[in-house]
Amino acid sequence: MTRLPVRDDLKALEGYHSPQVDVRVRLNTNEAPVGPPAEFEQALARAVADVDWNRYPDRAATDLRRAIAALHGVDPAMVFVANGSNEVLQTILLTFAGPGRTVATFEPTYQLHAHIARISGATVVEGERAADFSLDLGEFRRVLAAHEPHITFLCSPNNPTGGVDTEATIREVVSLAPGLVVVDEAYGQFARWSAVELVSDDSSVIVVRTFSKTWSMAAARLGYAIAPSWVVSELDKVVLPYHLDAVKQAAGVIALRFVDQMNERVRAIVAERERVVSALQRLDVDVFPSGANFVLFRPRGRAGRAVWQGLLDRSVLIRDCSGWPRLADCLRITIGTPEENSLFIAALTEVLS
Numbered sequence: 001m002t003r004l005p006v007r008d009d010l011k012a013l014e015g016y017h018s019p020q021v022d023v024r025v026r027l028n029t030n031e032a033p034v035g036p037p038a039e040f041e042q043a044l045a046r047a048v049a050d051v052d053w054n055r056y057p058d059r060a061a062t063d064l065r066r067a068i069a070a071l072h073g074v075d076p077a078m079v080f081v082a083n084g085s086n087e088v089l090q091t092i093l094l095t096f097a098g099p100g101r102t103v104a105t106f107e108p109t110y111q112l113h114a115h116i117a118r119i120s121g122a123t124v125v126e127g128e129r130a131a132d133f134s135l136d137l138g139e140f141r142r143v144l145a146a147h148e149p150h151i152t153f154l155c156s157p158n159n160p161t162g163g164v165d166t167e168a169t170i171r172e173v174v175s176l177a178p179g180l181v182v183v184d185e186a187y188g189q190f191a192r193w194s195a196v197e198l199v200s201d202d203s204s205v206i207v208v209r210t211f212s213k214t215w216s217m218a219a220a221r222l223g224y225a226i227a228p229s230w231v232v233s234e235l236d237k238v239v240l241p242y243h244l245d246a247v248k249q250a251a252g253v254i255a256l257r258f259v260d261q262m263n264e265r266v267r268a269i270v271a272e273r274e275r276v277v278s279a280l281q282r283l284d285v286d287v288f289p290s291g292a293n294f295v296l297f298r299p300r301g302r303a304g305r306a307v308w309q310g311l312l313d314r315s316v317l318i319r320d321c322s323g324w325p326r327l328a329d330c331l332r333i334t335i336g337t338p339e340e341n342s343l344f345i346a347a348l349t350e351v352l353s
């Protein structure tokens, strides 16, 4: 038997690497440290008992789109929902990228933007961020002039660096970019300003959000885009019919009844983040400023990989970015519970001593 090789353009592709290992302290994938409120779980259990299991779910996810639209003060026709924001990104790229089209990213940023764009068959142009990882408008203009990308990706707060783009920068990018601008706001709850303000039917701006991080619902796989309604109707044609199951739709609607609790959690995470940052600043590491629920840092004069392994040996798992392009020796810690953060700080202090 001969094995059918993959598509020529996918031969060099690498999969998503983030080890799922059993440890005491898991701070590697930017999830919320605690589950949703108990009332959420009870209400969801009641909703599950009411599901018509023999019937397909509401294909338009009407209630969920309405609830998300109300949260952001937009028309439900401007809401597209999918199985995690990764599927939202994939649908955008399948619809508007693909062979013959160009997608621009500004690195280092969320790896899946370039990864999914390549799977769609598009050409990816990687622009460079400034040395402090902020978006460099000069570089942005250069990429624009040289490649006229069909889709430009921004990510604010940016994963994995933690930096937040200013409103002025994002407005400038939107005013100059020739095609669609996708602003990934997976950590948008931590930022003071949202690009949702820039989305209208006369714009080419798409803002992508997720329930996975701040909303404590990574297990549910639920994400969405706020986009011009003409974009949403095209995405609706490309995504598979009935892609959102009934339980997930119910989970999303119910979650949105707990906005106050979620905002309270964001405040608690920010307070813990500041505590972790101060602790890191007292150690022999360089810390990058973060506006999200994670912090990027670089041990001074030591191999990042060895420090990561030292932490793992103490049952503390964080993200090893040390082998990623432009992030030599960098590690990223997700803010966890106060206990988890203290265990991380103690373990790191030990590893570095």
Ligand SMILES: *Cc1c(COP(=O)(O)O)cnc(C)c1O
Binding pocket: 030, 083, 084, 085, 086, 087, 110, 155, 159, 184, 186, 187, 209, 210, 211, 212, 213, 218, 221, 222, 223
């Ligand atoms: C985690 C993350 C996502 C993916 O979120 P899902 O909704 O779980 O698919 C998208 N973008 C960024 C920047 C992220 O960090």
